[in-house]
Amino acid sequence: MSGPTLEKVLIGVPDRWMHCPKVGKLIDGLFLPFKTPLCALYDEQIEKKLRFHPEHVFNHPSMKGKKLGLWIDLTKTGPLLFCQ
Template sequence: MSRGPGPIPNRWLYCPRKSESLIADKFLAFKTPLKDAFESQMPIECCFTPEMLFQVMKTYKVSIALGEMLESTKIV
């Protein structure tokens, strides 16, 4: 019996996909891509996949060396 992926994380849908440019020519801030099971719950304009991230990195002509997940950070 499949229970589904659960709800989309709070504030994820309309959070910007990524920063507008590289920070210090090396760092790109981006929201955590969700697994495919969430796609049916979101409008197409809110989707953000790992493939989209890799494509963006190609346009900047940089590679991904380290990923740091900050989705549990509380904003006060």
């Protein structure tokens, strides 16, 4: 899987990302809504306590004992998750 280009990273963190909740409430024991985790390339632009990476989703307490079956990215900003 490809990730963001350095050019895209230099543009900055997507609008409204900083103030969006990291993870919502588990729905019917099946669906865990969460904001798009960002690749570590963005770390210098984000305060440590606000960073949110893909591993945070897998390590979230709501995921304990569960297997992730499907990851749907509904953003229109392009690849932000995985670094090359």
